[in-house]
Amino acid sequence: MNSLDIEGSKFTPRVLCDLDHGTVLIAGYSYPENAIGFYRPLLDWLGGYLERDGAAPLQIEIALIYFNSSSSKILLDMFDLLDGAAAAGRKVGVQWHYDPENETALECGQEFKEGIVHLSFALVPGSA
Amino acid sequence: MDCDPFDIWQRCSDPGLLFYLRGPLSQDLLVTIADTLARQMRLDDAGTATVIKVQAILVELSQNIARYSAERVLDRDAVNGDAGLGCGVIAVGCTSGSYSIASGNLMDEGQVPALRALLDEIRDQDADRLRAMFLKRRRNPSASKRGAGLGFIDVARKASGRLEYHIRPVSPGRAFFSIRVMV
Numbered sequence: 001m002n003s004l005d006i007e008g009s010k011f012t013p014r015v016l017c018d019l020d021h022g023t024v025l026i027a028g029y030s031y032p033e034n035a036i037g038f039y040r041p042l043l044d045w046l047g048g049y050l051e052r053d054g055a056a057p058l059q060i061e062i063a064l065i066y067f068n069s070s071s072s073k074i075l076l077d078m079f080d081l082l083d084g085a086a087a088a089g090r091k092v093g094v095q096w097h098y099d100p101e102n103e104t105a106l107e108c109g110q111e112f113k114e115g116i117v118h119l120s121f122a123l124v125p126g127s128a
Numbered sequence: 129m130d131c132d133p134f135d136i137w138q139r140c141s142d143p144g145l146l147f148y149l150r151g152p153l154s155q156d157l158l159v160t161i162a163d164t165l166a167r168q169m170r171l172d173d174a175g176t177a178t179v180i181k182v183q184a185i186l187v188e189l190s191q192n193i194a195r196y197s198a199e200r201v202l203d204r205d206a207v208n209g210d211a212g213l214g215c216g217v218i219a220v221g222c223t224s225g226s227y228s229i230a231s232g233n234l235m236d237e238g239q240v241p242a243l244r245a246l247l248d249e250i251r252d253q254d255a256d257r258l259r260a261m262f263l264k265r266r267r268n269p270s271a272s273k274r275g276a277g278l279g280f281i282d283v284a285r286k287a288s289g290r291l292e293y294h295i296r297p298v299s300p301g302r303a304f305f306s307i308r309v310m311v
Binding site: 032070076102103105115 | 177183259269278
């Protein structure tokens with residue numbers, strides 16, 4: 001498998017997955033018409049990475065300014081995947097970055113965090 | 129076609145009206161509107177939280193029209209191919225720092241009872257119950273018949289006050305649905 005690099009647009013986030021370092025960045029706006037179509041490569045990459053032997057711990061930085069309801073469902077699926085991996089003993093961590101002036105971004109992060117059991121999930125004010 | 133720009137200009141001269149569209153809601157158009165509106169709002173000193181909420185509501189309502197409107201045009205580039213592109217109305221206004229976002233579209237009469245039930249349930253909930261509804265629905269999407277449900281709950285959460293909606297019959301088998309939300 002390779003690293004993944006998807007450029008951002010006004011309505012889709014920058015997605016950067018570094019295979020060697022185990023780092024993932026998801027940043028910007030997310031309101032594509034077809035959320036699963038957009039996020040499929042990322043979900044596949046994460047699934048693949050979490051099955052690699054001897055891989056570095058997975059560190060995910062998320063800095064989403066706004067995401068629509070269909071993106072929200074996909075993010076939930078992603079956190080389920082990561083939480084499952086953490087439960088199975090994989091080292092995975094998420095940092096949810098938010099602008100303190102954007103209360104929606106903080107609330108959304110808190111809501112995802114509440115649904116998580118094993119995954120390390122930190123809410124971080126400021127940019128990624 | 130009998131269209132006089134002066135006539136339209138006169139009829140849409142409400143100083144509180146920021147933006148008005150009647151037509152197909154393509155993704156490209158939505159992105160341009162959302163982006164332009166955000167810029168205008170920042171110039172008017174709207175806070176970040178308000179800009180995000182107005183953008184969010186605009187996106188959810190517009191994408192509902194694109195996906196579910198009974199009035200459609202052919203669009204080969206549309207993500208859902210043969211289903212074409214939904215048409216409707218979007219209007220954004222501002223009066224004394226309070227923003228209103230409204231949308232409207234044709235719908236099938238058969239879908240009306242389910243939509244009424246959903247919106248009647250949503251609009252009377254407080255913030256905590258809306259949050260619980262949102263999280264439950266997001267967790268179990270197959271339990272909902274209409275994909276638009278999560279979007280409407282999201283809209284209600286971001287709105288100040290109660291969402292207003294109307295559904296009126298317009299022709300056999302067709303009704304017009306409109307919704308208005310304040311931020």
